[in-house]
Amino acid sequence: MTDPKDRPRRPAAFRLDDAEIVTGGADTASRGDGRGTRVILESDDDAAVPAAPLPRKKRFRWGRLFWGTLSALVAMAIGLSLDALIRDLFARNDWLGWAGLALVGLLTVSALAILGRELAGIFRLERIDQLRVDAAAAVATDDAKSARTVVEGLVALYRDRPETARGRADVAVHLGEIIDGRDLLVLAESDLLLPLDRTARRLVADAAKKVSVVTAVSPRAVIDLLFVAVAVMGLIRKLADLYGGRPGLIGFIGLMRHVIAHLAVTGGMAATDSLLHDVVGHGIAARLSSRLGEGVINGLLTARVGLAAIDVCRPMPFINAERPGVQDVMRGVFPEAERKT
Template identity: 50%
Template sequence: MSDQFPNAGPGNGRRKPAAFVLDEDKVRFGPDDLGRPLKGEAVILPDLTEDDLAAGASTASLPAKRKKTGFGKWLAIGLGGLVSLSVGLAVDSLIRDLFTRTDWLGWTGVALAALAVCGLLGLIASELLSLRRVAKIDHLREALSDAASRNDTKAAQKSLGELTALYSGRPETAHGRQILAGHMREVIDGRDLVILAERDLLAPLDAQARALVMSSAKHVSLVTSVSPRALVDLLAVLYVNMRTIRQLSELYGGRPGTLGFLRLARHVATHLALTGGMAAGDSLASQVLGHGLAARLSARLGEGVINGLLTARIGIAAIAVCRPAPFLAGKGPKLSDFMGELVSRAEKQDKQG
């Protein structure tokens, strides 16, 4: 036990040692949650370890978090409410004017307004379902990765059951689902189950995804090598990359709507930022072009190859985001897998030109 004395004395801030009887009224046992000790009062606390002192020091050094004021949310809610009210008043005024002209025009306006409301509700429901599908893909990937890292058989079987249900309506996965069902009855190792699912169920989809990314990279490489305008190049690259992300998501079962696609695009951009993908792709392309390829190709064809490689890099990131399972048996597609075909295609174009 150790005595804790308040800073009440002169000099160094501590009072002189004093003797107390433990059953006196002036002796208090900690923790000292009743405020500071009074004059002539002592507090006895348990001995504190170095870990307790370090934890207390780190806790005391943390600044208090400030609550952020959501002025942007207020602005969005206010503007959204005003726009909704203006649209509602405009429709109401239009329908009243139609009724003043003739009844059948008014009822036609009411029917069209009801049809628009039904379409809006259906669009909202569709977007919510697409967001749910995209979130389910993310949940499956995280759950399978966690089950494989912990070698948890029950968790792996549960997540693989959800994965099988996700592809239950896909004829090209029927054989893989049948094989995986047999593995789930026989294999007792969680990590091995996830690897077998990757090999037997997702391998055909992975092959289609690689072919899709290669096709997009070739398309971008061709368009940017023959296009005379930089703006056309930019629009072509943007369109092809957006289409590639959507097609990859549909291939792996996401089927995103507008909001779901925006969420996917944000995830792809985040993945590229975390992995340094764009910088790595640009560096690798520059390195290859600097080791003799630039001497064999024209400037436009070399630029087309670089744009194709960057498109392939975005496609690789999209595969990692859209795929409902992590890459365990292998590291997934790499930029070098697409480079050889893009370069050989550019050299062939250069000879023909």
Template identity: 45%
Template sequence: MSSPRKPASFRVDEVEIDAPPPPPPVLEEPLANPPATVRNLPKMKRGFAWGSILIGAIGGLVSIWAAIWFDAMVRDLLARDDWIGWAAIGMAVVALLALAMIVLKEAIGLLRLGRLGKIRHEAESAIRQQDKPLAQDVTHRLRSLYHGRQDMAWGLSRLAESERDIMDADELLKLDERTLVAPLDPLARGIVAASAKRVSVVTAVSPAALIDMMFVAAENLRMLRKLATLYGARPGTLALLKLARMVVGHIVLTGGIALGDDVIQQVVGHGLTARLSTRLSEGMFNGALTTRIGIAAIDVCRPLPYIEAKRPRFRAMVAEVAGIR
């Protein structure tokens, strides 16, 4: 046993503390049974397409029957040397001519709708790449698109006066938007707001759900046709259906299909929506859905992306439809 240490004074910063050494790292042992890697599933062989053969055979039989019936009708009419036969032949010619004009109109409508998307795609590429020749091509396409429209005469003349003084691609496209496309945006928002208000009122007072569905579908198709015509498409029936499919795809891609009571409550107010009747709430919901479809239709039909102009805000438009300022 050593003698006890005598008391002494010392400074705290002079004390050295011996810390224990850190423990050595523990190496992980390899797993005894490593997980098996997932391989591609083998391709499953499909059987013979009997359903397609059945549909094709039935379609062929119907086509042959229609051809035989038409041939027999024409022979019978030609065999009759009276006014009934000649009148029937004349009506058949008129029907074929009308059918050809309908097909031509639908083809032109599809081409016009595709032209809007092509112009917008080229404009986005010109802005991204700063391509002046491509921007000039977009300007030329827009000029030919709106040529002959009385409501676009001022914008076309303004564009012709100023486009030669612009050197940059994005500035030229800004001029295109400012003079040609931006003046159409308030009209497009007015079309969407009017359709949404009609849908809200009719579905709020309608006594049957089937009437609601039919009216909402008809009003939305009518709105799509008006928006496409405003921006220069003038679609037919097939082009209108294609536009509806494009709008639905745009809504799904942008993630804006989810419309619920929380959206309506944020726009209108929690207290007011709680006191609304069920039918009035359904009317507001259908109006909000129509508004969302209209905004997506504007995005699809607009021949230029939003450069200087602001995209319509969904909540602001829903509040406008609901009459809340």
């Protein structure tokens, strides 16, 4: 006869808060006195989400204090010099004094406009950085409320961009229908950022190809260095404008520092070295002249800087979209080589 203990148990309804219910992992099946109902909870290790990134610590910066006080002293010195100049002009002739005063007024207005533009650019870059940090935290915790705040910030960031009108409309339709935070961010990434990502990849590929060609035919290393520097700065500027940063001069300098720091942290030459090994492995390097090889190396480095700039300028980390790599960007630079291999 079949042992009653080996018979499959008939389906039954019960409450988890019942006193006779024993809950736990798979190891609880071998424990207990056999009375009551044992419920074995499945492990959810595969669905575990990473911890939210730690916020950056804010600390006092002596360098910022130094440059701030120096700028204030220079501004005071300029003000005193202008005051002395206006007094001298009035002493010579009234109309010279009034003309100088009008020029000083125009100078002040233009300086305030430039300062306002610089501050606005800095605030935009900080806003994008904060959106990226909040998006990473929302993905890690799958927090719907935080994700909705990030999506609303993205929509507000691209409100004046006509090319994002359709994406903003699609996000607005589904904003109240999706309850999972990660899914909501994936939707926003697909509708708002993927078109910008395609443009950014094309910009990086074009810059890398231009650098490769120009540095391969230029006669002087100094010309190569200057052209690469100008091309890299122009590429970072274009990527920042594409993703909504639009920094001024001071903001652009800070953005350059951020890109270089990101490049150093992520290992700037890692992806480039792997691509170089692929190129050498296919025997392409043996058919390249030394100048053409230098142009290719410069193009690879330009592409790597461009990809780091995408990570810094993008207001959201890559969630479901595939992050472009150096090989993806540089495919167009070696079309003939790719067909041969």
